Amino acid sequence: MDKTTLLLCLAGALFTIGLAGVVIRRNALVMLMCMELMLNGVNLSLVTFAQERGDMAPAILVFLVFVVATAEVALAIPIVLLLVKHRRSLDLGDYDVLKG
């Protein structure tokens, strides 16, 4: 197994752990962190491909993902805070009335 395959396996593992976390865990904050894991798994694969091909385009995409992820967290955390203030619970199962 060379280095590239190893790094891609790691990226896949990160993504899978993140996905499993989002599906299984009920805590909103943990779910958010798991989403970050998924994003970073993708980032890792992008960087690996950039190294492999000597192409800078994927590396730039990584920075775009950073920006979007930051913005997303900046929105998501206040929402979670407000929810917690409202019901004193981080369990998303308590909030199914929000289905509209």
Next chain:
Amino acid sequence: MTSGFPHLLAAIALLPLAGFLLNGTFATALGGHRFSHRTAALVACATPIAAFALTVMAFFQLQGQGFDPIVEPLYRWATVGDSSFDIAFYFDRLSAVMTLIVTGVGSVIHIYSTGYMHDDKSFGRFMAYLNLFLFFMLLLVLGRSMLVLFVGWEGVGLASYLLIGFWFDELANAQAGRKAFITNRIGDAGFLLGMFLLYRAFGTLDMDTINSAFISGSGAMVSASLVGLLLFVGATGKSAQIPLYVWLPDAMAGPTPVSALIHAATMVTAGVYLIARMAGIYVHAPEASHVIAVVGVLTAFFAATIALVQTDIKKVLAYSTVSQLGFMFLALGVGAYGVAIFHVVTHAFFKACLFLGAGSVIHALGGEQDIRKMGGLRTKIPFTFWTFVIATAAIAGIPGLAGFFSKDEILWYAFASEAGGATWLWAMAAMTALMTAFYMFRLLWLTFMGPSRMSHEVEHHVHESPFSMTGVLMVLAALSAFGGYIHIPHFLEPLLPLPGVQVAKEHFEQPLLIVSIVLAFTGLGLAVFFFGGPASRPEAVKQALLPLHRLLSGKYFVDELYERVIGRPLVWISERVLLRMGDQMLLDGSLNGLASLAQRSAGLLARVQNGSLHFYMMFVMIGLAGALLWSWRHG
């Protein structure tokens, strides 16, 4: 065009439209009644009077160029393929006569209306509608193309509808307006079909072109009789002939000046104008002409019999109008087009005078229309009385007055014309003339003579109308007296030649003249005998002929017949077939079915949205796995 006035004819037609727009905008509830009463009246009367002045100008211009028609193209309305439709005005001897009548009589009736409608809360709206009517009527008589004529034709129908139902807060009035409109639509269908046929044959709707094509013999592409009959169907609607006359008596629901202007003097003669205008076709259509003559004389006769027993002052006049229109169609049917127009003119004078006189009586009596509750009015409203006498004598055919000349010529041509004159036509027309004299003098006697039958309170309030009304009555009475000396058939002869006279009947002219004079005076004498004496005399006749009286006062039950034969089956089909099966089952059913299908399937799908993020996430995972699987299989 030699005149300094480039769009003289357009100006004639558009002036009343301007009046309508001004009053319609500023003098009605729509515009918040910005105009005072006086301004509205001024605008409404000034525009027709100006139009009349311009018509006189146009007439002199026409005379100046030796009666060559003035053609005034305004603009191109539409171009379809190779053919184009122009808005153009056409002014020849015939349109000159009609335009003078429409603007002249129209103007005086506008002036009368300012007095008659003075206290109405919708005065501005009334005057605006009258102006609108005049605009469409002028379009009708001035248009060169049948298309322009048709726009006017429909427009006067609209104005008539609006004015019959002017007091629409009473259901009967609104229904009368609707009846007029719908009855006219039936005739219009015939008119349209005739127009289509003409257009297919000639590729144009310009009436002068069509006429000359028929006269030069190149009209063989289309059957003159068929076109003639179809156009006549249109005329029966607008001019209230059998079988479509039923709307006119009901149209009396409108204010009286409307009855005078639209339903006596101008609009109802549009059918006569149409047929005289298209005389080129009818000259080549003896069958169609014969149908017109027969329908005309039957209408004249039966309407006169109904008028004998009516008790509403306006209804008597309405049936008399139907009857007189029948006379005009009789003249058209025997080829005497100029004579028919002559009767249009004299009838416009005396019938407008009669209606306005009736309006003055109704005004004086505070709304009473039943002649059984009148009587003895001659000294109380003398101006109305004397003008009414002159107009009655004119319509009855008393020698020397307008109606005598035109009616006598109609009788003569009905008897002796080479183009279908027959003794039985004359006999029926003469009988009608006798009845006309009788019922008109009956009306005069019951209304003005004898003792008063008014209730005390009504009698107390009787007053002569203001000068704006009586002045108009005097003008019209003068015209009814002397209008017969303008010899219109002679004036129109270069355009509408009079038919020849059957040689065998030539020497009957003098005797027939004497007969018709005798008939007029017999009618007068009978009316005086029955209604000047004790009330038991007419009562005895009524008792002796009770079934006949019932038939006549029931108007031959034609309305009931139409209701049963046409109205009810139509309602049944509309209700059962069109409404229930078509609208409710087919259209509503399919739409409602689709809607409920969508609703039910949406109800099923909505269960998926249960608010649990993990549930949604599971779907995302399934989707992701599916996408991966698919790309692996097909990669």
